[in-house]
Each structure stands twice: as structure tokens, then as C-alpha cells.
Amino acid sequence: xxxxxxxxxxxxYVDTGSFIxxxxxxxxxxxxxVFVVASFLIGDFIGFxxxxxxxxxxxxxxxxxxxxxxxxxxxxxxxLLFILxxxxxxxxxxxxxxxxxxxxxxxxTEGLYTAGILGLRVIFLYHVTTMLMLTTSxxxxxxxxxxxxxxxxxxxxxVNELVLVFVIAIKFVPIFIEEIERLARxxxxxxxxxxxxxxxxxxxxxxxxxVPIFISGFTRADTLTTAMNTRSYRGGRGRTxxxxxxxxxxxxxVLALVLAWMIVAWLV
Amino acid sequence: MEDSAPPILELRHFGYTYLEGTPRASxxxxxxxxxxxxxxxxxxxxxTQSGKSTIVDSFAHLLRVKPGxxxxxxxxxxxxxxxxxxxxREVGIVFQRPDSQIIEDVVGxxxxxxxxxxxxxxxxxRERVEESLNxxxxxxxxxxxxxxxxxxxxxxxxxxxAGVLAMRTPVLVLDEPMAGLDPRGRRELLELLFxxxxxxxxxxxxxxxxxxxxxxxxxxxxxxxxxTVVMDGPVREVLREVDRLAKLDIxxxxxxxxxxxxxxxFPDFPTDLLTEDELxxxxxxxxxxx
Amino acid sequence: xxxxxxxxxxxxxxxxxxxxxxxxxDLRVEPGRFVAIIGHNGSGKSTLVKLLTAxxxxxxxxxxxxxxxxxxENQWEVRRKVSVVFQDPDDQLVMNRVExxxxxxxxxxxxxxxxxxxxxxSSLGALGLREIRGRLIEDLxxxxxxxxxxAGALAMRPxxxxxxxxxxxxxxPVAMRLVATIRDLNRRENMGVLHVTHSMxxxxxxxxxxxxxAGRKILDGTPAEVFRHVERLRKVGLDVPLAASLAYRLRARxxxxxxxILDETDLRAALSAVRSGPQA
Numbered sequence: 001x002x003x004x005x006x007x008x009x010x011x012x013y014v015d016t017g018s019f020i021x022x023x024x025x026x027x028x029x030x031x032x033x034v035f036v037v038a039s040f041l042i043g044d045f046i047g048f049x050x051x052x053x054x055x056x057x058x059x060x061x062x063x064x065x066x067x068x069x070x071x072x073x074x075x076x077x078x079x080l081l082f083i084l085x086x087x088x089x090x091x092x093x094x095x096x097x098x099x100x101x102x103x104x105x106x107x108x109t110e111g112l113y114t115a116g117i118l119g120l121r122v123i124f125l126y127h128v129t130t131m132l133m134l135t136t137s138x139x140x141x142x143x144x145x146x147x148x149x150x151x152x153x154x155x156x157x158x159v160n161e162l163v164l165v166f167v168i169a170i171k172f173v174p175i176f177i178e179e180i181e182r183l184a185r186x187x188x189x190x191x192x193x194x195x196x197x198x199x200x201x202x203x204x205x206x207x208x209x210x211v212p213i214f215i216s217g218f219t220r221a222d223t224l225t226t227a228m229n230t231r232s233y234r235g236g237r238g239r240t241x242x243x244x245x246x247x248x249x250x251x252x253x254v255l256a257l258v259l260a261w262m263i264v265a266w267l268v
Numbered sequence: 269m270e271d272s273a274p275p276i277l278e279l280r281h282f283g284y285t286y287l288e289g290t291p292r293a294s295x296x297x298x299x300x301x302x303x304x305x306x307x308x309x310x311x312x313x314x315x316t317q318s319g320k321s322t323i324v325d326s327f328a329h330l331l332r333v334k335p336g337x338x339x340x341x342x343x344x345x346x347x348x349x350x351x352x353x354x355x356x357r358e359v360g361i362v363f364q365r366p367d368s369q370i371i372e373d374v375v376g377x378x379x380x381x382x383x384x385x386x387x388x389x390x391x392x393x394r395e396r397v398e399e400s401l402n403x404x405x406x407x408x409x410x411x412x413x414x415x416x417x418x419x420x421x422x423x424x425x426x427x428x429x430a431g432v433l434a435m436r437t438p439v440l441v442l443d444e445p446m447a448g449l450d451p452r453g454r455r456e457l458l459e460l461l462f463x464x465x466x467x468x469x470x471x472x473x474x475x476x477x478x479x480x481x482x483x484x485x486x487x488x489x490x491x492x493x494x495x496t497v498v499m500d501g502p503v504r505e506v507l508r509e510v511d512r513l514a515k516l517d518i519x520x521x522x523x524x525x526x527x528x529x530x531x532x533x534f535p536d537f538p539t540d541l542l543t544e545d546e547l548x549x550x551x552x553x554x555x556x557x558x
Numbered sequence: 559x560x561x562x563x564x565x566x567x568x569x570x571x572x573x574x575x576x577x578x579x580x581x582x583x584d585l586r587v588e589p590g591r592f593v594a595i596i597g598h599n600g601s602g603k604s605t606l607v608k609l610l611t612a613x614x615x616x617x618x619x620x621x622x623x624x625x626x627x628x629x630x631e632n633q634w635e636v637r638r639k640v641s642v643v644f645q646d647p648d649d650q651l652v653m654n655r656v657e658x659x660x661x662x663x664x665x666x667x668x669x670x671x672x673x674x675x676x677x678x679x680s681s682l683g684a685l686g687l688r689e690i691r692g693r694l695i696e697d698l699x700x701x702x703x704x705x706x707x708x709a710g711a712l713a714m715r716p717x718x719x720x721x722x723x724x725x726x727x728x729x730x731p732v733a734m735r736l737v738a739t740i741r742d743l744n745r746r747e748n749m750g751v752l753h754v755t756h757s758m759x760x761x762x763x764x765x766x767x768x769x770x771x772a773g774r775k776i777l778d779g780t781p782a783e784v785f786r787h788v789e790r791l792r793k794v795g796l797d798v799p800l801a802a803s804l805a806y807r808l809r810a811r812x813x814x815x816x817x818x819i820l821d822e823t824d825l826r827a828a829l830s831a832v833r834s835g836p837q838a
Contacts, residue, residue: 006287013654014291015694068290139658171654174696186369189328189361190431191385193353215417216367220649227650230611230642231663231710234634238668242661242675292697315729316700420599447727448645450598450756452795477729519730522759522800529822533830544800548807555813555832 004181009072010130011173013137016063020135023254024247025144028132031258035128038262039121048120050265054258055127062135069130080122087115133170139243142167146236147245160236168224175220176213183209274342275303276439276471277327277359282336284322296322297495299336306438309465309472311482311503314492315517320475321364323492324443327473328352328359357386360437364444366421366428375401375419375427376412382435393434400430404460422453433464440464441473446481454481461485478519483507483542491516504540523547560587560610560718560750564619566773567605579605580773582619589624589717590748592741594761594781597770598795603754606770607722610752611642624717638667641711645723647703656698656706657682657691663714681709684743701732708736712743718750719743725755737763758785758799762820769796782818801825 015021020028035051042048059066090104091111100107136144145163153159184206188194194205282300287293297319304310312320325331326338329345329352337344340355363369372378379400383393398408404426416427425445432440445461446454458481465472465485474482482489489506491499493516499506506513510528513520520528523541527550531537534554541547562585568578580602587593597603608614609621612633621628623639641663644650653659660681664674682688685705695703704724711719721740725733737753737760744751753764761767767784769777771794777784785791785802792798798806805819805828815828 006290009290013694015692016291065291071289137658138654168652175648182363182365182368185325185330186361186363187371188330189356189359189363190369190371191353191356191382192371212367223644223649224652226613227644228652230613230637231650231652232634232637232666232714233652233662234666239665240668240671240674242665242671242678243658244671315732422599450795451797452598455795514731517729517731526800526804526822526825529826530829533826533833544804544807547800548804551804551808551829552811552813555808555829 004177004184005174006071007074008177009069009134010076011133011170012072014064014068014134015137018061018063018135019250020058020062020131023135024245024251025136025140026147026245027247027251027255028136029144029148031255032128032132034255034258034262036125038266039124041266042262043117045116045120046268047265048117048124050261050268051124054261054265055124058131062131064131064134069127069134073126073130076126080119084115084119087118088112091115138167138171140245141170143241143243143245158235160239164236168221172217172220176217179213179216180206180209183212273306274339276306276308276341277473278303278339278342279323279326280337280339282323282326282338284319284326284331284334286322288334295495297492300492300495300497301336302490302497302500304471304473306471307469308488309470309486310474311479311486311489312473312475312492313479313482313489313518314477316477318477318492318516319495320477320492321443324361324363324441324473324475327439327441328356328361357382357435358437359439359441360432360435361441362425362429362432362443362445364447366425369428369431370416370424371431373415373417374412375406375414375416376408378416378427379430379434382431386435396434396436397430400433403433403464404430405456406430422449422457425449425457436468438469439471439473441475443475444477445474446476446478458484477517479507479513479524480519480521483521483524503542507540507542508538510539559589559622559624560585560752561622562586562619563621565609565616565621566618567602567609567614567616578773580609580616583773583775585768585775585778587718587750587752589750590744592744592751592763592765593753594764594767595752595754595770596756596758596761596767596796598756601770601794602773603770604722605773607642607720607752607754610718610720611640612636638714639717640720641714641716641718642720642722643704643707643711643724645726647700647707647724650707651695651703651710654695655691656687656693656695659695659706660687660709660713663710667714677713677715681713684712685709685739701728701736704728704736705739708740712747712749715747716749718752721751721753721755723754723756725757725760730757730759733757733760756796758797758802759821762799762802769794781820785820 038051042051088107088111091106091108091114097109098106142163146160149159149163184194192205194202279300279302283298284296285293286296300323312323314320337346339345343350345352345355370378371381376397379397380393383396401408401411406423406426416424419427445457449457464470472485474485476482483503486503488502489499490497491506499509507524510524521542523544523546524539526547527537527539527541531539537550541550562583565580565583566578567580595603595606609616609628612628615629623636626632626635628636651659652662657678660678661674664677682691685708687705687709690702695706725736740751741763743749755761762781764781767779767781768775769784776794777787785798788798788803788806799820801819801821801824805815805825809815813832816831817824817828819825819828
């Protein structure tokens with residue numbers, strides 16, 4: 001039966017109390033950014049291999065089980081695989097070494113190579129952002145983003161509001177997933193067979209649930225906005241912070257380590 | 269011999285862990301075993317998060333049963349090849365939040381969903397929709413074309429019940445049917461359920477954290493605490509164990525609370541009372557004797 | 559002091575004959591009082607909550623809180639004086655950890671960090687949440703979530719706390735513990751409480767009970783005064799606490815029961831007097 005909450009972990013926060021959980025959110029955000037830049041600069045398998053080692057290290061230190069992440073990423077990985085197969089079959093350039101050719105479809109070494117690099121790039125980006133969310137509580141994420149983007153406020157950008165909207169959107173992801181699960185169960189009980197049929201049929205049935213989910217999402221967002229207003233939220237104006245952000249020397253050390261590691265991965 | 273017929277529903281060493289294999293895993297139910305006979309009216313009661321909703325889900329095979337087994341009419345519903353579509357046509361569930369089980373936007377279409385999916389003719393479907401809506405006090409001509417989202421919470425709950433009634437399921441499961449209703453809404457729904465019990469040959473299962481209404485609707489209680497079955501017996505027998513029940517964070521029927529207090533005054537005061545009338549009679553008996 | 563004078567409110571439905579949710583309501587609540595507002599769904603009690611918290615504004619009449627008129631211009635000042643807790647805590651908890659959510663309101667007030675920390679600390683303590691301060695909201699039970707929501711409201715140090723059916727989804731023992739905690743806060747902090755409910759069980763714990771029906775106030779007094787109107791309450795679809803109703807029935811049988819009977823304890827005391835009466 002449907003257990004989406006086990007299969008989609010995007011947006012969840014899991015507190016294991018690890019070193020990474022306790023790191024300054026700003027530093028974690030910067031590190032994420034470093035990873036994003038690096039994943040675009042690095043263009044070969046050796047480079048990615050080096051990055052992979054670091055990701056594995058982060059994974060171990062975070063004490064979040066690998067199995068949990070893998071199971072929670074199956075939809076994402078299936079989707080990625082689907083895209084990559086297309087990428088290979090429709091490789092546009094002139095290839096030197098075709099392994100298989102039929103009509104406009106082909107499998108070539110170049111195609112496989114490009115798709116492989118693309119796949120790794122996407123997986124790295126996904127893993128890093130997922131780890132950021134799994135190890136950073138909503139408040140830390142909000143405060144961190146606000147502080148990092150604070151300079152943009154001079155350009156009259158409503159940074160606080162934008163950050164809060166973003167954070168609430170993330171907060172709603174697990175709630176939506178839970179709601180989809182509840183709807184799917186109730187409707188299965190009424191005879192809509194969510195637990196039968198192939199992947200495509202199932203996906204289409206879940207798709208049909210999106211309309212009521214969006215309606216309830218709007219209602220929720222509206223209620224939450226009202227509740228925030230009654231709790232004196234005025235768009236972040238004059239807001240102070242309860243939680244102190246403090247980058248410890250060890251946090252800076254981690255940042256330096258990541259930077260160095262990425263530069264090595266880029267240059268080799 | 270009637271007793272030789274298999275029970276309509278049976279849980280055998282049923283267990284379930286919510287979000288198993290994740291850091292947030294929690295055991296919802298552990299080693300629960302009980303049977304429900306055809307025509308029985310059973311209240312599955314316990315505090316919030318005592319595992320009631322998990323049991324409800326298990327009846328229609330809405331989750332992987334692991335470990336243990338669930339039997340419907342003597343057959344394991346997790347067996348490969350078991351006809352679950354048929355199972356779901358026979359076990360009707362009204363969930364705690366009616367909105368989750370409403371499929372169509374328009375009242376009539378939603379109530380017709382089950383019968384149509386079951387392959388009934390248009391004429392027969394119409395007849396069932398009309399009958400179910402009328403039974404629930406939502407007159408067919410008036411409500412048939414109304415939008416579900418424009419109805420009140422109490423009305424939506426009725427639409428959800430109508431959708432299940434239209435299937436004429438031999439088993440009717442109600443999960444927290446009274447939650448969020450005001451006293452008037454509660455009384456109306458209660459009367460309706462009494463009427464249904466009289467008119468139809470139902471096996472009724474009511475899940476609730478409140479014994480107030482369940483004690484009037486059911487003959488037997490299965491009491492859950494922290495995911496295990498802690499009591500199982502006829503309603504009055506369970507109510508006699510009032511001191512044990514009082515520890516469970518469940519709503520006791522008001523007459524039982526009253527009786528428990530009066531036991532301090534009259535040590536022989538019974539606590540298996542279902543109505544105000546019964547409580548009054550017991551008081552009058554004792555005051556008269558005084 | 560809450561002063562409600564001749565307040566009416568209609569939801570704009572676009573139709574001429576829009577049913578008023580409130581009509582010409584008068585109500586005064588002194589600071590520090592513990593008041594229950596009872597009525598069935600659609601009686602206007604939820605509308606009253608929206609007006610008192612500046613979510614909606616009256617279409618007629620005026621509301622003043624500590625002299626400040628509740629209108630668009632003064633909405634933020636009003637919200638510093640009045641905190642509200644809704645029926646479903648999931649709709650009102652913003653942050654995902656207990657103490658972070660409790661801090662959310664005080665942060666919005668722009669208080670210094672030490673002050674916020676101190677308010678969070680005392681609110682968590684008052685609701686018995688210190689041990690779960692670091693937990694994720696999604697892992698809490700509904701009763702605990704409701705306590706977090708109340709702690710968040712309390713951290714605003716309001717003059718009045720408005721509770722909009724926060725107990726309707728909780729089992730009675732859990733609800734009663736919550737109301738007892740609120741009663742305690744009300745006494746200690748001298749914070750006025752308006753508790754909207756349809757549980758008669760809880761209502762008997764209050765200083766004053768206001769019964770609403772069709773946008774009007776139909777009964778107003780101490781619980782004892784209000785629950786004397788057994789027939790009247792039944793007619794508008796409300797229950798009477800069982801003890802009060804039994805007392806009414808026993809008295810109708812000619813059994814003489816002394817004093818006001820609101821709950822089981824009162825009933826037992828009165829019956830005890832009856833039993834020992836003949837021997838005395």
C-alpha cells in the first residue's frame with residue numbers, strides 16, 4: 001500500500017543531534033552553495049569520485065541512515081533514470097563510437113558519458129540539498145537564509161517575506177505528502193484501486209488527488225497566514241531572534257575543508 | 269451449528285510499525301488478536317494514538333500487515349490473489365475526516381461512485397443514491413446536485429456515510445464518527461445510526477476515544493492502550509472496570525463518571541450504567557432506602 | 559476590559575438577506591475573568607472570536623479592548639492585548655520545533671533576546687513542556703500540540719486569552735487537564751480568558767457562562783445560574799452537565815437537594831446530606 005512518507009523524504013527534518021545538525025546554518029548554506037558551484041565546474045568522473053568521498057563522509061557524520069535516504073529517494077531516482085535514458089538515446093552530437101543505432105535512436109560512448117556526468121551532477125545537487133534540509137531545522141534555515149540575503153534588502157527586496165514563504169512552502173511538503181497518503185487510503189477503501197495496476201496507472205491516480213490537495217493547501221495557507229497575523233507577524237518588520245547564530249571555529253574549519261576538497265576535485 | 273461459521277473479521281497477532289525503517293518509526297500496534305462475529309456491534313476504544321486507526325486500515329487491507337494476519341470470512345486478506353476489490357465492497361469505512369474519502373465534487377455523483385464502480389446498473393445506482401441520501405437526512409432532490417465543498421462539516425460527514433451506505437456493505441466501520449460535531453449534530457447522527465441498526469443487518473465497528481456514544485451503539489468493547497488490547501468484553505462488563513478505564517485518557521460516559529463518584533457514597537453503586545435514566549433509577553433506589 | 563457594544567456582523571454573501579452571524583451583541587468582560595462562551599455550530603461564537611482578534615471587523619457597533627477600539631488602524635495594538643488559540647493546532651503552529659514555535663510571537667514583537675528566552679522558558683514551564691522543548695511538532699500528540707499553541711499565546715503576555723474550541727478534538731480527561739492548566743494561569747497571571755466550547759463539562763469550571771444562539775446572547779451568568787435553565791438549553795440544542803440535569807430530575811421527583819449542583823462532586827455532597835438527613 002501507499003507509504004509515501006517513507007518514499008519521499010524531501011523537506012523532512014530528522015534530528016539525530018549530530019555535529020552537522022549543530023553547525024551554524026549560514027555555514028551550511030554556504031557549503032551547499034560551494035557544492036552547487038563545484039558540481040558545475042567539475043566535468044569528469046575522477047572529480048566526481050572525489051566529491052563522492054566527501055558526500056559519504058558527510059552522510060556518516062550526520063548519522064542519518066543511508067537506507068532511509070535511498071528509500072526516500074526512489075521516486076526521484078526513477079525519474080532521473082527515465083530522463084537519462086532519453087538523454088542517451090537522443091544524444092544529439094556526432095559520436096565517434098556507436099554501440100547501437102536504430103532510426104533516430106542511438107547508444108554511443110559520448111552519449112553514455114554525457115548522461116553519466118549529468119546524472120552524477122543532479123544526484124550531487126539533490127543529495128546536498130536533501131542533507132541540508134534533513135539536518136537543519138526550519139528556524140535555523142529561515143534565520144540563515146535571512147542573514148545571508150540581508151544585503152539584498154538594500155535593493156528593496158522583501159527578503160524576510162520571501163524567505164518565510166520559501167520556508168513555509170518547504171514545511172508544507174511533508175504535510176502534503178501525508179495528506180495525499182490519507183486521501184489515497186480513504187479512496188482505496190471506497191474502491192479506487194491505488195494499490196493495483198502499473199506504475200503509470202498509479203501515478204495517474206495520484207495525479208487526480210492533486211486538485212483536492214491544492215484546494216486544501218490554499219485553505220491551510222490562508223488559515224496559517226491569519227494565525228501568524230494574530231501572533232503579531234507583520235512581514236518580518238522589527239522581528240528579533242530567539243535563537244542565536246554562532247559560527248564556531250570548527251564550523252569554519254569544515255567550510256575550509258569542503259572548499260579545499262572541491263578545489264582538488266575540480267583541478268585533478 | 270452457528271458457531272462453526274468463521275468470524276466475519278479476525279486479527280491474529282496483528283502488528284504494525286508506522287514509518288518502519290525510518291528514524292521516525294513508531295510502533296502503532298503490537299500483537300493484537302480478536303475476532304468479530306457477524307452481526308456484532310463492537311467498539312474499538314482507546315486514547316488518541318492507541319492504534320485504533322491502524323486497526324481500521326487493516327480491515328480493508330490499506331497497509332501491509334506485518335507481522336500477523338487479518339482474516340475476512342475466514343480467509344487471509346493478504347494472500348496473493350485475494351480479491352481485495354470485493355473485500356472493499358463488503359467492508360465500508362467512514363474515516364475520521366470525511367473530506368478524505370469524498371471523490372467527486374457533486375453530492376449525487378460522489379454517493380454514486382461506489383455502486384457504479386461495483387458495476388451496478390444506472391437505475392439501481394440511482395435508487396441506492398436516493399435511498400442513502402434520504403436516510404441521512406439529506407433529501408435527494410435537494411442535495412443531489414449540491415457541491416460537496418459548499419456543505420458544512422456535519423453535512424460532509426453525512427455525504428461520506430451515504431457513500432458507504434450506498435454500497436450496502438455487510439460491515440460498517442466508523443472511525444471517530446462524532447469528532448468535531450456539536451451536541452445537536454451528535455444527537456442527530458446517533459439517532460440515525462440507531463435507525464440503521466434496526467433496519468439493516470449490520471456488523472458495526474465504532475472506533476473512538478469516547479465511550480459515550482460507543483457505549484450506546486455497541487454490545488462489546490475492545491480496549492486498546494499503547495498499541496495492545498488490554499480489555500475485551502461486553503460493554504457493561506468493561507464499564508464495571510471503571511478504575512482501569514479512568515487511567516486511559518478516554519472519554520467515559522457521563523453516567524459512568526457520575527456512578528464512579530457516587531460509589532464513594534454508596535460502595536455498592538454499579539458503574540455499568542449507560543443512560544441518565546439508569547443512573548437516576550439507581551439513585552432513587554438508594555435514597556428511597558435511606 | 560473587553561467592551562462589546564451593539565455589535566453586529568454579517569458575512570458578505572452578495573445577497574440582500576444575508577443572515578447576520580451576530581446581531582446587536584452586548585458583552586463586557588472585566589480583566590482577569592474566566593468566561594466560557596457556549597453555543598452550537600453557527601451560533602455566532604466563532605464570529606465573535608474573529609472580531610475580538612481583529613481578523614474581521616464589526617459591520618455595526620463597537621468593540622474596545624482596554625479602551626482601544628478594534629479596527630483596522632489599531633489591529634496590531636489589539637493583537638498585543640489579545641492572543642488566540644484555534645481548534646486545530648496544525649493551523650497555527652508556524653515553526654517545527656516546540657521552543658522555536660513558542661518564541662515566534664515574542665520575536666514578532668521585536669523583544670530583546672533575553673526577554674524572549676525568559677518568556678519561552680516560563681511559558682514552557684507553565685504548560686509542562688520543558689521536557690519536550692526540543693521535539694519536533696509533527697511527532698507530538700494532539701493534546702501536546704494544543705499545549706504548544708497555548709504556550710505560544712501565553713508568551714505574548716496578553717491581557718486576554720481567547721480559546722476557540724481548542725478542546726473539541728481531545729478526549730475529556732485530556733481536555734479537563736488542559737482547562738485546569740488554563741484556569742491556573744488565569745489566576746496566577748491575572749489574564750482574562752474567553753473559552754469557546756460546546757463541552758458543558760468544562761463550562762462548569764468557569765466564573766461565568768455566556769450562551770449564544772443565532773448571533774445573540776441568550777443566557778449569561780454563573781454556571782449555577784445558567785444550568786438552572788435546563789429546558790431552555792435543551793431547546794437550543796445544547797446539553798446540560800449530567801449532574802445538573804439529574805439534580806433537576808430528582809428535585810422534580812420531590813427529593814430535596816441543597817445548593818447548586820454543577821458536577822458529580824456536588825451531586826454526591828447533596829445526596830450525602832439527603833441520606834443522613836432522616837437520621838439527623
